[in-house]
Amino acid sequence: MDALDVPAHDHRMVEQLFRDYHAAASDAQRRAVVELLVRELSRHAALEELIVHPLARTALPDGGRLVDRHLDEHKAVKRTLAELDRLDEGDARTDDLVARLRGDVEEHVRELETEFLPGLRAAVGQERFDALGRALVRAERTAPTRPHPNAPDRPPALTLAAPVAAAYDRVRDRLQGRPRT
Template sequence: MDAIELLKHDHRMVEQLFRDYHAAASPTQRRGVIELTIRELSKHAALEEMMVYPLARKALPDGTLRADEHLGEDMAVKQLLLALDKLPAGDPRESDLMARLRREAEAHVRAQETELMPALREHVAQQDLDELGRLLDQAKQGAPTRPHPHAPDHPPALTVAAPLAAAYDRLRDRLQGRPST
C-alpha cells in the first residue's frame, strides 16, 4: 500500500473500533475497545507527525499551513485519548469522551481525505508515496502506543522523543496487560 492507502486503511479501522465500542456487550468489552482505540490512534498520530506532515511541509505549496492545521486536530484527539487513558474502567464519563473522540476523529479524517491526501497525491510522485507507505508500515511496529500531547510534534525533537515514548509505552502496556496489535 502506498502512504495514502495505508492512512485510509487506518481510518477505516478506527471507524470500526467506534462501531465496536457501541456494539460491546459489557463494560469489560467496551474498555477493551477503548484500549485498542487509544493504541491505534496514538500510533497513527505519531506516524503522521513524524513522517506525513514533514512531507506535506516540503511537497505542498501551502504545506506548512496544512501541516499545522492537522497538528492542531491531532492535539485535540491526543487530549481526548489521554483523558480516556486515565479513566478507570466503567467510569461514567467514558461514553461522553468516546463520543467527543469520535467527532474529532471524524473531522480529522474528513479533512485529511478531502484536502491533504488529494494534495499529496497531486504533488508527490507515486514512487515516493509507495516508499513512504513501506516506511510507515515498518514504523508502526515501533510507534508510541499512548497519547503524548506534551511531547514535541515537529522533527528533529519528535524524532528523538517518539522512540523513547514508544519504548516506555510498550513496557507500560506489558506491565498492565494491555492489548497489543
C-alpha cells in the same frame, strides 16, 4: 502500498472500533475497545507527525499552514485519548469522551483522505508517495502506543522523543496487560 492505503486501513479499523464500542455488552468490553482506540489512534498520529507531516510541510504549496492545522487537531485528539486512558472501567465520563473523540476523528479522516493526502500525492508523484507508504508500514511496529499531548510534535525534537516514548509505552502496555495489535 501507497501512502493513502495505510492510513485508510487504519481509519477503517478505528471506525469499526467505534461501532464495537457502541455494540459492547459490558463495561469490560467497552474498556477493552477504549484501550484499542487509544493504541491505534496514538500510533496513527505519531506516524503522521514523524513521516507524513515533514514531507507535506515542504512539498505542499501551503504545507506549513496545513500541517500546523493538523497538529492542532492531533493535540485535541491526544488530550481526549489521554483522558480516556486515565479512566477506570465503567467510568461515567467514558461515553462523552468517546463521542467527542469520534467527532474529532471523523472530521480529520474526511479531510485527510479527500484533500490532504491526494494533494500530497499530486505534489510528490506516485513513486515518492509509494515510498512514503512503505515507510509508514515499517514504522508502525515501533511507533508510540499511548498519547503524549505535551511531547514535541515536530522534528528534530519529535524524532528524538518518539522512540523513547514508544519504548516506555510498550513496557507500560506489557505491565498492564494491554492488547497488542
